[in-house]
Amino acid sequence: MSHEALKFDKIAGPLIEKAKQDGAETMWDRDVAMKSRCGFGDKGICCKICNMGPCRLSPVEGKGAQRGICGATADTIVARNFARMVAAGSSAHSDHARSLLHTLHMTSPDGDYQIKDEAKLLSLAKEYEVETEGRDIYDIAHEVAEIGLMEFGKPFGTQRFIKRATEGRQKLWKELGVEPRAIDREVVSIMHSTHIGCASDMESIYALTVKSALSNGWGGSMIGTDVSDIIFGTPTARQSEANLGCLEENMVNILVHGHEPGLSEMIVFASQDPEIVQLAKDNGAEGINLVGMCCTGNEVLMKHGVRLAGTFYQQELAVITGALEAVVVDVQCIFPALATLSECYHTKFIATSPKAKMEGARYIEFDEERALEIAKEIVTEAILNYKNRDRNKVLIPQEKNKSTVGFSINTIVGGLDKVVNSNVDQLGTVKPLADCIMAGVLRGAAGVVGCNNPKVAHDNSHLTIIKEMIKNDVIVVVTGCAAQAAAKAGLLQYEAKELAGRGLKEVCERVGIPPVLHMGSCVDNTRILRLVTEVAKYLGVDTPVLPVVGAAPEWMSEKAVSIGTYFVSSGVDVFLGTVPPVTGSARFTDYLTNGLEDVYGAKFTVNEDPVQLAQAMLDRIEEKRTRLGI
């Protein structure tokens, strides 16, 4: 257990104390019960893919079991386990995108789901070679959706969006034979090749892994972001607040938690419905207070400014406040523990997705065909639960911070236009950003993304790294729970420019932005990918040349492994703050942290000390600058 978490976080301490009084169990309790983690699993040298096992290999070379029953070496086993993590991560993101495409397919002018960003749809239609002249926008949308859905299972060809990459990347992927084909196929390929008695060559397993990761970054996730923008609108800069202090004493508090925006968007509309609001008032509340968590929280934050309750690790703490009428969840990163935890309070834990039925949860299946109606039903259930709140058991920590969010690429380029001299340059390009980096005003850019993980002090690694970057004139973009950590700490405010070095501060003041830009949810990491690509294309170079780094300081999920892999494969160095289960193979570890550079021009760096990790990121940025001669 990371006791530092409690020292660092003003909220966790009192709420964990309260949980003890309330007889509620938290992840910290379970972490203690876990005692020390299994060394074999920790190092990735435990294999359970067939029933001759489980096999576990000795972590010491030349001593003890060096091969599994089938003869698989540590290199093979570690690579296979890693590959399956990536496959799982890719599948989660991609299934998310698939849902959105189905939603796009059912959009209609008078339906619950409509087209909000026609320009983005038309540009995607053009990319997909869909006829748009004189056609109804919804006909176009439906055809685009069908083509998008084919990306998951088309029998031939490669992902369409790889054409969005730099020419250098496209050429490299082709040469290496890692161009991602159909999204689902790449997941299946990994499951096949990692079956007993299939692939045992470490590097070839990693190549399959890359294909699946790229099918996520340049496939599933990228589709997810685009389609979400088309249906729900491309984010624009807006104000909001973050942390558990956003819960309201005298309102019906509803938490949306999970990932897919199809549900949360409808909950947003339902909770604004005048009749529903009146119902809340009739039930003694002042109104409805919708708050978000994790990536679904990011989605509604970016698009509507819905306030953030907190990050991944705060999901239990939110319930422990005793002030939540309902936790509404869909898929991914939802603690099954919330079911039993909710029983300690009046909170209704409502699962909605057939993909993620939760034991002990109230299940209201979300059907896109009746989206708003179901959303209203869910909100109504929360309202009717308001009277059951036990005021003696309520503790809302008065901690929250203001933030400016909504930095899609459109928002960023729009901001950059403010510093364009109309007598010198064109509007609507990334030139100002590229110029600042080339001149050295900004030393580089860092994407800080990822989860929370009790193995390290919660949010501490995120914040340490982000602060270190901005202090050294490295502009930071954030997504996922890393973004939420920054939001809670007030780093997403314009005023946070005071923590930045002179170069970044100057940029913030002239463009009117915070030093840390929230670019969205975890599928929205593709926004970062595209921004980096745009800058590379503008400068006529390939991505690994740029002084750009990515970090997942507190990563925990398989999705994070897939994200990290697609970033490295796309030429962006990735810095990990928790150790992946690969150290059982010295060769595979060396391949990830050194070998990949020769192949992809980027590699992984791992260090659990955030100060050292930040320094490694800064060193790498300067190394790339020196190579560029800037």
Next chain:
Amino acid sequence: MNLFKVIYTGANQAVELAGQLVQKAIDEKGKDASVSFPNTAYSLPVIYAATGQKITTLAELEGAVGVAKSLINETTHLQDALTAGLGTAVASEIIEALKYVLDDEPYKAPIQGHLSDAQVRSLGVPLVTGDIPGVPVIIGECKDSATAAKIVREYQEKGLLTFLVGKVIDQCLEEGVKMGFDLRVVPLGYDLTAVIHAVSVAIRASLIFGAVAPGDLQAHKEYTKNRVKAFVNVFGDINEILVSAGAAAIELGFPCVLDVPVPEVPTLLLYQPDHEKTVATSLEAREIKIKVTKIDVPVGVASAFEGERIRKGD
């Protein structure tokens, strides 16, 4: 081009040169020889504003070289690069001050050199009222005299107070551009270091009109950035010292527009090869908006011509 490296190199060169010249002056005049600019209560204004110290002798000027040197701290941070630029500014002021130590009249009309406090004070009202909407500082040698004159006249007609440094002075003289403090076209000197006399005006504006305390460098920088609408146009080749002087201008809030390629910094350091657009680019960069009511008459009409004297011969 590693821009910061260029700035540090230029700053080091400038400071080294200043050190050498101070030594030479000491050898010639002795440590106790007095140092001052004519007609100012602010000693060496840049050094006075930055440190609060008044320099009176060559011995003290020698100490100021150390101040300039201390401003150069070679890191990868913009702040340090800009501060190093101030090192060049201080070195320039030292070098210009030496000219007045070694020669009673180092600058002869029409070349201005150091401006008097009285001249600076006379700018107070028109700067505040916006009668002088901006202060271009033009450095270098334009591709041809006609272009140089055209740009200067355009500023003049818009009422701006233009300072000239370098061969552009001769180019303008050649084209018959009327110059003088009253006409708001002021040739400062031929050496790059003469640019410090323009900086000196901005800094004294901060001391006099802004009542900013000597030594409060941060407050002086804010005043010049927010209140003195100066900007720099550089024509022709650049060298390290010029680039480092440009860093000083940027540190004081003055954008620089060049006609040779440089690593651009949005709003601050711009490359504009098209001289037809130099004026518009510069005014936009410094956010100077001028409402012009053009009177259709056969001569130039602007408040810049208010102090003009018609001589017998004219």
